[in-house]
Amino acid sequence: MMMHDNGKSVINPYLPRIHKVKRIKRETHDTFTIEISADGFKFMPGQFNMLYAFVGEVPISISSDPADGNVIMHTVRRVGHTTSALCSLKAGDSIGVRGPFGNPWPVREQEGNDIVVVAGGLGLAPLRPLIYHLLSNRGRYGRIYLLYGAKTPRDILYRNELARWRARFDVDVYVTVDKADERWHGNVGVVTSLIPRVHVDPLHSSAFVCGPEVMMRFTTRELINLGLNAERIFISMERNMKCALGICGHCQFGPEFICKDGPVLSYSRIARLLSIREV
Ligand SMILES: Cc1cc2nc3c(=O)[nH]c(=O)nc-3n(C[C@H](O)[C@H](O)[C@H](O)COP(=O)(O)OP(=O)(O)OC[C@H]3O[C@@H](n4cnc5c(N)ncnc54)[C@H](O)[C@@H]3O)c2cc1C
Ligand code: FES
Incomplete structure (x- = not known):
């Protein structure tokens, strides 16, 4: 209309x-x-x-x-x-x-770099299109890591795809759960416990992170400790939304409107805001 x-x-x-x-x-x-x-x-x-x-x-x-x-x-x-x-x-x-709506993951701009994708819970959903893109253009990137954390084994998303990605030799996939059940034989612990498995050249690496805010706060801290540049760590933020057009102000996060300036933002841009619990 x-x-x-x-x-x-x-x-x-x-x-x-x-x-x-x-x-x-x-x-x-x-x-x-x-x-x-x-x-x-x-x-x-x-x-x-x-x-x-x-x-x-x-x-x-x-x-x-x-x-x-x-x-x-x-x-x-x-x-x-x-x-x-x-x-x-x-x-x-x-x-x-x-x-x-919103800014995409700036994935093409990271060509040539090693890539670290870190997902917590439902955060794997907005990262899945990025993973498809990376794998379809595999030759344009260095090493690729996918670290995924779910609350329990029954909360793991996209099981078949995770198995397919895991079977590839050109991507390192690690999955962990906060709380195991009797049938789980994999990693137990929060997703940041997987970061020591990442071996990348930090000066030529980029990271894409999505999950609950507390998870993103700790993950970005670990990635900085690994030597990654805050300008090449990208996170996706969630705020309540109404218009999604940058007009109503519902999604404001400090000076940013998440619907228009985000949801994907570089860590360097919002590090200070992310360190404050409730903005
Ligand atoms: C950019 C963006 C992308 C998103 N992508 C997804 C996505 O891919 N998949 C998805 O399922 N959701 C996603 N969300 C979150 C989703 O928009 C909310 O879960 C939804 O608005 C809740 O609406 P509701 O009417 O069902 O719940 P409401 O009736 O509004 O809320 C019911 C209860 O759920 C709680 N609640 C509301 N939002 C959330 C939330 N995000 N997480 C946990 N509890 C919540 C409320 O506090 C309340 O207690 C996204 C949000 C944003 C801003
Ligand atoms: S949702 Fe209205 S300004 Fe973002």
């Missing part, structure tokens, strides 16, 4: 575009991946959409392969009203989408 501005027709940025749900995949006990028809939609790794499930609208990262022209995926954890409605959608249902 259109609105008129000085006689010109412009697309109303508040109006969602309707897409069809193709498939809902259960990832864990509370998290689902919603696959929708792409219908020409293009995005870059790290961007998010505002998803409208006819009860409310919420920001959700795009979790699919940016090179896949057929489907767009969003991985949603059921925490409240709108995310519950999204997780209850069925194949064939309609869903409203506004986007893509």
